[in-house]
Amino acid sequence: MMKQMSGAQAPVKYRSVKAAERSSTAVSYLILILLSLIWLYPILWIILNSIRTEYNDQNQLIGIVVSHYFPKQLGFENFVNLFRNTLFPRWFLNTLFVSSISFVLSTLLTLTVAYVMSKLRFSFRKKFLNLAIILGLFPGFMSMIAIYYILKALQLTQTLFALILVYSAGAGLGFYVAKGFFDIIPNSLIESARLDGANNAKVFTKIILPISKPIIIYTALLAFTGPWMDFIFARVILGETNREMHTVAVGLYYMLYGERVDSNVFTIFTAGCVIVAIPIVSLFLAMQKYYIEGVTAGSVKG
Amino acid sequence: MKKLLFMLVLAVASVSVLAGCSGGNALVIWVGSESQEFYAEKMDLYVEEYNSTHEEKFPYKISVLAADTGTAAATFLDDPEAGADIFTVAHDNLGKLTAGSSAIAPVTNPDLLAQIAADNPDPFLEVIKASVGGVEYTFGVPYVAQDLVLYYNTDYITATQVETWEGILDAAIASNKQALSLTGTDGFNNSFLVLARNAETNESTLKIYEGGVQEECYARGDDTVAVMKWGQRFFTHPNGAKAPTDSGWETELHNVISLSVIAGSWDFGPAKAALGSKLGVAVLPTFTITEDDAYGTVEAGTVFQSGTFVDTKMFVMKKNSEKAAYLQDIMLYLSSKEMQEESFEEAENLPAYKNAPIEFEAFLEDTVEAELARAQVEMFQYGMPQPFGYSTKFNTYYYSKGAPDLIMDILENTDDLFTEDSAILAQLEIIETIWKTGIRPE
Amino acid sequence: MQNLEQRVGKHCRFSRFISGFARFFRRTWNGMQKRIKAFAFRFKDGSVGTKLSHFVAGAGNFYHKQFIKGSLYLLLYVGFLYLMIFSPEVNSTPIGFKALINFITLGTEAGDIFTPTDNSMLMLLFGVVTIGIIFIYVFAHMSSISSSYKADLDVRDGRHPSTFKEDLNDLMDGRFHVAMLTPALIGIIVFTVLPTIFMILIAFTNFDSAHPAGQVLFDWVGFENFANIFSGTGEISVRFGPVLGWTMVWAFFATSTNYIGGILLALLINKKQIKLKKLWRTVFVITIALPQFISLLAMRNLLSEYGPINSFLINVGFIDQPIQFLANASNPWTARITIIVINIWIGVPYTMLMTSGILMNVPADLYEAAQIDGANKRQTFFNITVPYILFVTAPYLITSFIGNITSFNVIYLLTGGAPTVSGYKAGSTDLLVTWLYKLTIDESEYNIGSVVAIITFIITATVTLISYRRSKTYKEEDAFQ
Structure with a gap:
């Protein structure tokens, strides 16, 4: 098709290409708009549920799941209930506490390990690489009981510190993405710094880190948001009854998933989801540029 | 950026202070989340009462926590040492809890045994017992019924x-x-x-x-x-x-x-x-x-x-608890007829004691809650524990x-x-x- | 190089794999021999301090007046001895020397209504932990000996033994990797390696729902679980094949749909004519940022039988009966296809971002070369851009495939394995991992769960090994050495 067209006279070709281009752009926009609607549809539903305040004829808030998409009545009662009648504010602070500390520790750990694995050569390097690959293949939750009791031996169960420890300790294995990033940095940069008399630590802090902003932010972003999303490990470590210690994910989980739960709290649950999502989503959006670079670096080098 | 970091540090510091506050050797009771507040209040009264009638003060801080009664037994067994001293389970979990050498202790207090025997309908008396090592013991103290x-x-x-x-x-x-x-x-x-x-x-x-x-x-x-x-x-x-x-x-x-x-x-x-x-x-x-x-x-x-x-929801108690001396007295208090009735009025828990339908006038009110209670009680006749x-x-x-x-x-x-x-x-x-x-x- | 590769042929890959193992063991054995010789030599050759160090960690450092380092080693030594001798208890189960005995017996006290039963599970775990501690300690002790020996050599060569400050400086330079990896390694050993070993060992016990820990003793049973697993009419033998099959189908489609969809979406957004690229990307980034327990829960409710999507389809007259997207028991493929489609919603944004990043980084010289050859836009696109993307993202496909084999959230939060298969725990959409979760966490069949975990591991490990060995990255890694 294309070839035939390019054989035609110049002016006609010019116009038809222009027209084709314009219509293809229109189609592209149409597809993008359609896809965006599909992608936003479930997210909007959560938001709408959080401000859905329909009452039944006995003036009782209908908090169950309903089958209409757009609420018939809007209001902020769910948020009021969330902050007054649940421990949500406490859960929020807990999560902030855990993620603030664990993201610093994990980022440090991940980056140093990645750098060492990428740029230094030493005897057990290959072994460590293989160990990391192998360990990554075992399903994690089988070892949850073991981790619970190891934490107990350290007198840490049912505390937020235990969570911090577990999240940070796992960071040593998640160095692949950052390693991929460091691999691209030319060795000559390091060598010249070494010739100037800088030691390895200095090279890392003074040469490597300043040019690694994307990967630092990428690693930190994932480490920071992790505790807001984990409802499996945190549940085992913190325990069900210890509600004051819960993180948002665990607290919200127990709101909805139990054998004897009141399913009339669904709208309150979604209000909680919205509050959790706001900081995380805005962080992601603000750091989007670096996140893309991180994702690219990591996946390409595998 | 600096401001943000400062805020973070502040938040972290304030939570660590909060996190450090809890702790201490508490006597822990797990009840269903719907009645956590009710029993917490009642236990406050209990301690008050205890302190006024005894020379020494009640030696433990009591904490009443909410736990899903459907999964409480499993939660308890995951780490019995960290589990509650007294907790609520549906009676069909008894097999799990008393397997092998049992993770819960039998009721031995004669007053409590007498109260259980006097108040409960026969089918319940059957299902709160279990055999461990060939000997039959009573383990559960019924206080809520449901069907x-x-x-x-x-x-x-x-x-x-x-x-x-x-x-x-x-x-x-x-x-x-x-x-x-x-x-x-x-x-x-x-x-x-x-x-x-x-x-x-x-x-x-x-x-x-x-x-x-x-x-x-x-x-x-x-x-x-x-x-x-x-x-x-x-x-x-x-x-x-x-x-x-x-x-x-x-x-x-x-x-x-x-x-x-x-x-x-x-x-x-x-x-x-x-x-x-x-x-x-x-x-x-x-x-x-x-x-x-x-x-x-x-x-x-x-x-x-x-x-x-x-089903009957019942209290059971941890085996080898160092607070054993106090547990049965607390269960005696929490499972009394009067307490069951109050629990119905406050938290809509249906009493388990056998003459509740006749003796308890709250059942006769013209509310949908009372209707629920009457329907449940009537269903007991056609039910099977x-x-x-x-x-x-x-x-x-x-x-x-x-x-x-x-x-x-x-x-x-x-x-x-x-x-x-x-x-x-x-x-x-x-x-x-x-x-x-x-x-x-x- | 490539010719050689082709000549070696396919069937040789396996033998190479085996010989790789043989080489590994030979190397390990040689390494051990060398190490033992060095150890003996050091003992003979070292100073009094170094000799003493063999019995009391840090002694040699004190001998060389390296007091800080010596005290650190000594502290470790005392701590270790204290732990081993006094065996502190957690849940009445000791960690330390006693744990080693318990590790073998897995408990002897059966208990009764008045006395507690030995907790076999904790005895197994603390046995593993103690062995781990011993390993870590032996390593530390060896380093104390060698540090003392190094000081010996320094003195012999007329230098002074390194001061603490010099040691610290060395940690920041020559031994930077030691300083950086030690905390990571300890974390990994304590929270990943030991638990994983514990989990593997459970496959060789009869720890199941009939032997609850702390109530009934359990014991070592050798390979019995492996032998039983594929015989008889139990859940495992009946359901293993179908679950594995679906896991593979899922991993294949989840990976390929996300990969293709992501690339297409990225190409669409990155078209030159499209404005507001950042805005479009943002729309999709939101999905990545949203915790999955929120977004998948929304999906589940939206797609439910009387949910908004079904009501919408009925209202516009597209269907008259609601579609059971996720719960159609009579045709499990409805739910399976729905899940794969939902997974596109989850995963495509990620691939899209990755591809966008790659598109921005296509080496300019490639385009220049094409321009010199007189290629038009379309040709450049199909001959340069697309092959480049495919080339650089190849390793991602492998990781993504393995990630999907062990992906947990999507199934757990969407269907929980439903629709159920009458009479079995593993439903029609259960993957190996979600089934594993049910077996262990819900059913307490720990030993069976552990066997399934080991099998899952063997499968993923095989896939990984084959693909990594063939992938460019791995070979480059080799070339580095």
Whole structure:
């Protein structure tokens, strides 16, 4: 098709290409708009549920799941209930506490390990690489009981510190993405710094880190948001009854998933989801540029 | 950026201060989340009372925590040392808790034993005991009773219609809705048919672990076959009962897809939110065997009453607790008749003691809550305490080895395999074998 | 190089794999011999301090007046001895020397209503932990000896033994990797390696629902679980094949749909004519940022039988009966296809971002070369851009495939394995991992769960090994050495 067209006279070709281009752009926009609607549809539903305040004829808030998409009545009662009648504010602070500390520790750990694995050569390097690959293949939750009791031996169960420890300790294995990033940095940069008399630590802090902003932010972003999303490990470590210690994910989980739960709290649950999502989503959006670079670096080098 | 960091540090610091505050050696009690506040208040009074009548102060700080009563036993067993000193379980968890050398301690306080014996109906007295090392002990202290009732939409179903499934079905046909939703297809929710009994004699040929004996199961009786045939018609009727969907029964009630649901008191909140003033509560209906369903000695015209499992929620206590000396006295206090009544008024927990329906005037009020209480109490007559406490095995065999799915297959006449009586009978035999052995025959 | 590769042929890959193992063991053995010789030599050759160090960690450092380092080693030594001798207890189960005995017996006290039962599970775990501690300690002790020996050599060569400050400086330079990896390694050993070993060992015990820990003793049973697993009519033997099959189908489609969809979406957004690229990307980034327990829960409810999507389809007259997207028991493929489609919603944004990043980084010289050759836009696109993307993202496909084999959230939060398969725990959409979760967490069949975990591991490990060995990255890694 294309070839035939390019054989035609110049002016006609010019116009038809222009027209084709314009219509293809229109189609592209149409597809993008359609896809965006599909992608936003479930997210909007959560938001709408959080401000859905329909009452039944006995003036009782209908908090169950309903089958209409757009609420018939809007209001902020769910948020009021969330902050007054649940421990949500406490859960929020807990999560902030855990993620603030664990993201610093994990980022440090991940980056140093990645750098060492990428740029230094030493005897057990290959072994460590293989160990990391192998360990990554075992399903994690089988070892949850073991981790619970190891934490107990350290007198840490049912505390937020235990969570911090577990999240940070796992960071040593998640160095692949950052390693991929460091691999691209030319060795000559390091060598010249070494010739100037800088030691390895200095090279890392003074040469490597300043040019690694994307990967630092990428690693930190994932480490920071992790505790807001984990409802499996945190549940085992913190325990069900210890509600004051819960993180948002665990607290919200127990709101909805139990054998004897009141399913009339669904709208309150979604209000909680919205509050959790706001900081995380805005962080992601603000750091989007670096996140893309991180994702690219990591996946390409595998 | 700096400001943000500063804020973070501040938040972190403030939480660490908060995190450091808790702790200390507490006496921990787990109750269902609906009654956590009530029992916390009561325990405050208890300590006050104790301190005023004793020379020394009550030596422990008491903390009453909310725990899902359905999973409390499993949560406790994950780490008994960190578990509560006293906690609430449904009685069918007793087998799990007392397996081997038992993780909970038997009741020994004579006052408490006397109170248990005096207050509780006979079926409950059976199921709170278990054998450990060949000796039978009483482990549980009942304080709440519960069973299944019918929540229905009063706009569509009249008070007369709700007495029989046929009446409800008529209402459903008239409005072209579904007659009934279920909250699950598991062995607990199918009990309205499996445990259905002859309304006249109040008996059934069905046996499940009778007397706590593993072999004492019987599912092939004439009653069971006839009930299954009737159930099959009810489930395959376009306006009849429907298996649970992933939308949840709350939505089905709210959007009037179904007119009624079989559920427990724990589902009262969402049911009320879904229907508002249209919510009615009733005893599970009766149904009449027709020519089509008649089987063996069960003739057309025989009336059956829907059945239910009856549960008691009970307190149990941790084994080898260093606070053992205080635990039984607390349980004595928490399970008294008066406390059960207050618990009903404050947290809508149905009292477990045997004369509650006659003695307790709160039951007579004209509220939907009282209606729920009356329906539950009436259902006790047609109910059967889950006989699974005797051994962990029973619970697993009955619920988890596939029998409930096979029952649903009969009721829904999956792939038209169960049109013939012989096919139903053969399936019931498989079910019976699973109940007895936990193994599905080839 | 490539010719050689082709000549070696396919069937040789396996033998190479085996010989790789043989080489590994030979190397390990040689390494151990060397190490033992060095150890003996050091003992003979070292100073009094170094000799003493063999018995008391840090002694040699004190001998060389390296007091800070010496005290650190000594502290470790005392701590270790204290732990081993006094065996502190957690849940009445000791960690330390006693744990080693318990590790073998897995408990002897059966207990009764008045006395507690030995907790076999904790005995197994603390046995593993103690062995781990011993390993870590032996390592530390060896380093104390060698540090003392190094000081010996320094003195012999007329230098002074390194001061603490010099040691610290060395940690920041020559031994930077030691300083950086030690905390990571300890974390990994304590929270990943030991728990994983514990989990593997459970496969060789009869720890199941009939032997609850702390109530009934359990014991070692050798390979019995492996032998039983594929015989008889138990859940495992009946359901393993179908679950594994679906896991593979899922991993294949989840990976390929996300990969293709992501690339297409990225190409669409990155078209020159499209404005507001950042805005479009943002729309999709939100999905990544949203915790899955929120977004998948929304999906589940939206797609439920009387949910908004079904009501919408009925209202516009597209269907008259609701579609059971996730719960159609009579045809499990409805739910399976739905899940794969939902997974596109989850995963495509990620691939899209990755591809966008790659598109921005296509080496300019490639385009220049094409321009010189007189290629038009379309040709450049199909001959340069697309092959480049495919080339650089190849390793991602492998990681993504393995990630999908072990992906848990999507199934757990969407269907929980439903629709159920009458009579079995593993439903029609259960993957190996979600089934594993049910077996262990819900059913307490720990030993069976552990066997399934080991099998899952063998499968993923095989896939990984084959693909990594063939991938460019791995070879480059080799070339580095």
